[in-house]
Amino acid sequence: xxxxxxxxxxxxxxxxxxxxxxxxxxxxxxxxxxxxxxxxxxxxxxxxxxxxxxxxxxxxxxxxxxxxxxxxxxxxxxxxxxxxxxxxxxxxxxxxxxxxxxxxxxxxxxxxxxxxxxxxxxxxxxxxxxxxxxxxxxxxxxxxxxxxxxxxxxxxxxxxxxxxxxxxxxxxxxxxxxxxxxxxxxxxxxxxxxxxxxxxxxxxxxxxxxxxxxxxxxxxxxxxxxxxxxxxxxxxxxxxxxxxxxxxxxxxxxxxxxxxxxxxxxxxxxxxxxxxxxxxxxxxxxxxxxxxxxxxxxxxxxxxxxxxxxxxxxxxxxxxxxxxxxxxxxxxxxxxxxxxxxxxxxxxxxxxxxxxxxxxxxxxxxxxxxxxxxxxxxxxxxxxxxxxxxxxxxxxxxxxxxxxxxxxxxxxxxxxxxxxxxxxxxxxxxxxxxxxxxxxxxxxxxxxxxxxxxxxxxxxxxxxxxxxxxxxxxxxxxxxxxxxxxxxxxxxxxxxxxxxxxxxxxxxxxxxxxxxxxxxxxxxxx
Amino acid sequence: xxxxxxxxxxxxxxxxxxxxxxxxxxxxxxxxxxxxxxxxxxxxxxxxxxxxxxxxxxxxxxxxxxxxxxxxxxxxxxxxxxxxxxxxxxxxxxxxxxxxxxxxxxxxxxxxxxxxxxxxxxxxxxxxxxxxxxxxxxxxxxxxxxxxxxxxxxxxxxxxxxxxxxxxxxxxxxxxxxxxxxxxxxxxxxxxxxxxxxxxxxxxxxxxxxxxxxxxxxxxxxxxxxxxxxxxxxxxxxxxxxxxxxxxxxxxxxxxxxxxxxxxxxxxxxxxxxxxxxxxxxxxxxxxxxxxxxxxxxxxxxxxxxxxxxxxxxxxxxxxxxxxxxxxxxxxxxxxxxxxxxxxxx
Numbered sequence: 077x078x079x080x081x082x083x084x085x086x087x088x089x090x091x092x093x094x095x096x097x098x099x100x101x102x103x104x105x106x107x108x109x110x111x112x113x114x115x116x117x118x119x120x121x122x123x124x125x126x127x128x129x130x131x132x133x134x135x136x137x138x139x140x141x142x143x144x145x146x147x148x149x150x151x152x153x154x155x156x157x158x159x160x161x162x163x164x165x166x167x168x169x170x171x172x173x174x175x176x177x178x179x180x181x182x183x184x185x186x187x188x189x190x191x192x193x194x195x196x197x198x199x200x201x202x203x204x205x206x207x208x209x210x211x212x213x214x215x216x217x218x219x220x221x222x223x224x225x226x227x228x229x230x231x232x233x234x235x236x237x238x239x240x241x242x243x244x245x246x247x248x249x250x251x252x253x254x255x256x257x258x259x260x261x262x263x264x265x266x267x268x269x270x271x272x273x274x275x276x277x278x279x280x281x282x283x284x285x286x287x288x289x290x291x292x293x294x295x296x297x298x299x300x301x302x303x304x305x306x307x308x309x310x311x312x313x314x315x316x317x318x319x320x321x322x323x324x325x326x327x328x329x330x331x332x333x334x335x336x337x338x339x340x341x342x343x344x345x346x347x348x349x350x351x352x353x354x355x356x357x358x359x360x361x362x363x364x365x366x367x368x369x370x371x372x373x374x375x376x377x378x379x380x381x382x383x384x385x386x387x388x389x390x391x392x393x394x395x396x397x398x399x400x401x402x403x404x405x406x407x408x409x410x411x412x413x414x415x416x417x418x419x420x421x422x423x424x425x426x427x428x429x430x431x432x433x434x435x436x437x438x439x440x441x442x443x444x445x446x447x448x449x450x451x452x453x454x455x456x457x458x459x460x461x462x463x464x465x466x467x468x469x470x471x472x473x474x475x476x477x478x479x480x481x482x483x484x485x486x487x488x489x490x491x492x493x494x495x496x497x498x499x500x501x502x503x504x505x506x507x508x509x510x511x512x513x514x515x516x517x518x519x520x521x522x523x524x525x526x527x528x529x530x531x532x533x534x535x536x537x538x539x540x541x542x543x544x545x546x547x548x549x550x551x552x553x554x555x556x557x558x559x560x561x562x563x564x565x566x567x568x569x570x571x572x573x574x575x576x577x578x579x580x581x582x583x584x585x586x587x588x589x590x591x592x593x594x595x596x597x598x599x600x601x602x
Numbered sequence: 603x604x605x606x607x608x609x610x611x612x613x614x615x616x617x618x619x620x621x622x623x624x625x626x627x628x629x630x631x632x633x634x635x636x637x638x639x640x641x642x643x644x645x646x647x648x649x650x651x652x653x654x655x656x657x658x659x660x661x662x663x664x665x666x667x668x669x670x671x672x673x674x675x676x677x678x679x680x681x682x683x684x685x686x687x688x689x690x691x692x693x694x695x696x697x698x699x700x701x702x703x704x705x706x707x708x709x710x711x712x713x714x715x716x717x718x719x720x721x722x723x724x725x726x727x728x729x730x731x732x733x734x735x736x737x738x739x740x741x742x743x744x745x746x747x748x749x750x751x752x753x754x755x756x757x758x759x760x761x762x763x764x765x766x767x768x769x770x771x772x773x774x775x776x777x778x779x780x781x782x783x784x785x786x787x788x789x790x791x792x793x794x795x796x797x798x799x800x801x802x803x804x805x806x807x808x809x810x811x812x813x814x815x816x817x818x819x820x821x822x823x824x825x826x827x828x829x830x831x832x833x834x835x836x837x838x839x840x841x842x843x844x845x846x847x848x849x850x851x852x853x854x855x856x857x858x859x860x861x862x863x864x865x866x867x868x869x870x871x872x873x874x875x876x877x878x879x880x881x882x883x884x885x886x887x888x889x890x891x892x893x894x895x896x897x898x899x900x901x902x903x904x905x906x907x908x909x910x911x912x913x914x915x916x917x918x919x920x921x922x923x924x925x926x927x928x929x930x931x932x933x934x935x936x937x938x939x940x941x942x943x944x945x946x947x948x
Contacts, residue, residue: 437909499919551850
């Protein structure tokens, strides 16, 4: 009997452990373990997959290098007739083919821009054209960092926005997966996450005529950007064009803080921003040099305002206005504080479930679980009588073990996951059916009760193991393949298969042994 | 209580030709339907696009909804009732996968409310980009292929103790498939060829049980896919989950029969293989059917009461369990006889 009691202890340990893990889900204060996680499809929320446009990060790096080249050449008095970014990530640089000029340029290139790779060098009519770019390792690194930095920035924004238990992770090389449980205003959340938030200060081009530029004759070095206004009442959108110089004087990179404030005159919210020391110095210099000119505040290629500079501004503070609602201003302040994304992101997958659908799904899942369960329980009792009752106890314990497993492993219960539990209710009795059928067969051969039960279990065990292992293989492959809800199905299916093997092979065996050995029953109801 | 008497003795094996023709016919019809429909009808998970599930507070006509959607520039969208009739729930679907950026759900809500004069609740929005859809399609095919391969290694290992032979075969197949998939090869084509090669290898290497299992599984999956195609139902992620579950589960019945065949081969080694297989099928008939019945009971309750999202999943499972039971009796076991006929001719 030693073996018997040892097994008994093992079975009770497993069951009690499962119950302990389930308790917090029913009564949260009993002991501090987390409840069973509900997936987004059950509790409502938003799942987003973003793709970071890392190519753009390389392009903006190249753009910055081109700008640095321009100002350095100017400083060193090297004559050039154009430095431009071409074909996305290349710099084309035209120099007069004079020896001094070339030598100076090449020494500058070797000293300051060691990373640049020379792609080609061609001469045409006394003009030497260089094409430069960054080597592959360098662009690879820029892309990798861009994704990481985008992830950090987005995490920062979501943290400041305040979502409970967000899940943000990188997938593959350039994708970011975001799960926001319980979020209601999905548009606002998407705006918050998806905005690049590149803040730029640029001068308006007041020399050239905007109307001529609008007809397609845009002066070099300038571009047309729009201010977009939406009337809150009529929902009509108006676009105001501005002719803006391409050169960026100052960016949001120098920001230290951004806050929402209310304009006392118009009672409208605006965002006030503070620059760090370097930024404040730059801002003072820009405003000093451009008094009476208009400075455009541009966010993500959209003009927010273009006030006339009245005097030199030294405090290192500015304000962004633009008919914001309180929420918009609040979110903009968050985005500016968290910083710009290194590259734009695109939403490539979105799944939003409203809270009411989630609770409906839970109810329907539970109802079909109860009805399916009751039908199976009735069937087993009618078909196998007393033994069916034992199988039913095993079945109920099976569900408890799955729930315990979900809570213990901190797995997530999804709608397909509930379907998985229901499915395993049907499968769990399979093992008992196999055993009972074998016992019946052995009894028909005229064996004694004990040896029939012994033979039934020992001969059915391998079949049960084989059948369950194949289901487990499929479930594991599914776990590897699936996303979110489907993973949840693979989890409950695997847990169910393991639990049903445990209950069928160990637990019901114990009950049979108890009746046959301890109670010494002579007739088996099967 | 017993449905099937213990001394039942149906001559199943002699009817294997009839079963063979039935199976072949259904499989051909499945392929035909797939060809006519130009492949499976993919849901937005695999094709990309946008899906919005809306719920009205009182009944509305689909025409009203369509006119509302036309007004907001979604004229190419399809509208379809969803779930229980009295719930007034509808699915709106478009091919466009980029429109969610500009607050799509809010605009749909407003457009529908003004067109139908009825309160609208946006219950679910799903947008899948074309790239994501294509990735998922590839991954789903690979998942099914790997599941089939792993399971057949396990079967030939357990039933014929040919772990090493089948393992080496599977690993080399998988690595070839993996490297080819890195090149620009059409994935469905690649997986199809890989499956055919797998079958040929099983045949040549005489991995009988693995062959029987994998043929039965492919039979079940093809028929389930075919019935979905005939009924013009959509393939979504949960359907793939159902197919993989069928791959895992429908084998249970096959294993029950195979186990008995192996056992009886030892007991009655003087009899012909036909006799042994037929006897094994009969001896296990009761449990083969019972295990399927208990699982069918819960799946049917899921089908009836589980709600719209789980409906098709449950349907696929029902088809899979039924064909799985059939194929374990009429497909998997007769295949074990294939080599015998082959050997005799020589």
